[in-house]
Amino acid sequence: MEKKKILKFSNVTATYANGCGIFDISFELNSSDMVFLMGPTGSGKSTLLKTIYKELDIDSGTVFVDNKDISKFNKNKTSLLRRDIGVIFQDFKLLNDRTVWENISLPLKIAQIGKNEISSKTSELIEAVGLAGKEKSLPEQLSGGEKQRVAIARAMVKEPKILLADEPTGNLDPNISMEILELLEMATDFGTCVIMCTHNYPLIKYKKREFIELHNGRVRI
Numbered sequence: 001m002e003k004k005k006i007l008k009f010s011n012v013t014a015t016y017a018n019g020c021g022i023f024d025i026s027f028e029l030n031s032s033d034m035v036f037l038m039g040p041t042g043s044g045k046s047t048l049l050k051t052i053y054k055e056l057d058i059d060s061g062t063v064f065v066d067n068k069d070i071s072k073f074n075k076n077k078t079s080l081l082r083r084d085i086g087v088i089f090q091d092f093k094l095l096n097d098r099t100v101w102e103n104i105s106l107p108l109k110i111a112q113i114g115k116n117e118i119s120s121k122t123s124e125l126i127e128a129v130g131l132a133g134k135e136k137s138l139p140e141q142l143s144g145g146e147k148q149r150v151a152i153a154r155a156m157v158k159e160p161k162i163l164l165a166d167e168p169t170g171n172l173d174p175n176i177s178m179e180i181l182e183l184l185e186m187a188t189d190f191g192t193c194v195i196m197c198t199h200n201y202p203l204i205k206y207k208k209r210e211f212i213e214l215h216n217g218r219v220r221i
């Protein structure tokens with residue numbers, strides 16, 4: 001698959017009202033890249049992800065997604081942008097009154113994909129993340145690791161251009177963490193660019209992948 005520039009940060013600063021945030025961040029990523037975003041708690045990892053799906057507006061610099069300057073996006077374009085981005089949140093954000101099947105197929109419904117395609121894609125992903133048999137379970141009936149898999153399947157189901165995974169292996173045992181990492185790597189096979197935040201250096205040190213290290217909101221040099 002041909003590589004394509006998918007994300008470009010140039011001197012990006014983004015802050016909250018209290019002055020915390022990320023400062024002067026620059027990097028570039030291509031389709032099918034996988035990069036680990038490392039750094040201690042409070043260093044700005046989740047904040048950086050928020051600027052990509054525009055939950056937080058940047059103060060200065062530029063963020064280009066797929067060669068488009070997203071700071072110029074209005075509400076409409078922002079919701080289209082979000083369809084191209086899958087997010088696995090630190091706290092999962094599953095819909096607790098919906099089943100595993102409903103949680104995972106929701107992004108496809110929102111994108112108004114046809115029923116048959118929703119059905120085949122959803123079962124494919126449920127199978128891939130090892131949740132076959134749990135389709136009708138509600139999130140409260142799942143273990144932490146299983147919830148994590150639902151969140152991953154939901155983020156991957158629409159084959160997004162960018163997949164943001166915020167500490168997806170937090171609180172999981174080492175074997176499961178490795179499996180989760182392999183699932184995320186699988187997403188790069190269909191061209192998705194994956195950014196994964198993690199504190200878990202032992203998990204990723206054998207992976208020959210790039211990483212970006214943040215410290216007090218800045219890329220550590």
Ligand SMILES: Nc1ncnc2c1ncn2[C@@H]1O[C@H](COP(=O)(O)OP(=O)(O)OP(=O)(O)O)[C@@H](O)[C@H]1O
Pocket residue numbers: 016017018020021039040041042043044045046047048090
């Ligand atoms: N909504 C907010 N308003 C004000 N400050 C915030 C907000 N969210 C985060 N911060 C601050 O911004 C800094 C970066 O936070 P961020 O959540 O990006 O860290 P993190 O690297 O993801 O940490 P962790 O590993 O604990 O998830 C921290 O100092 C935090 O207190």
Ligand SMILES: [Mg+2]
Pocket residue numbers: 045046047090166
């Ligand atoms: Mg965080």
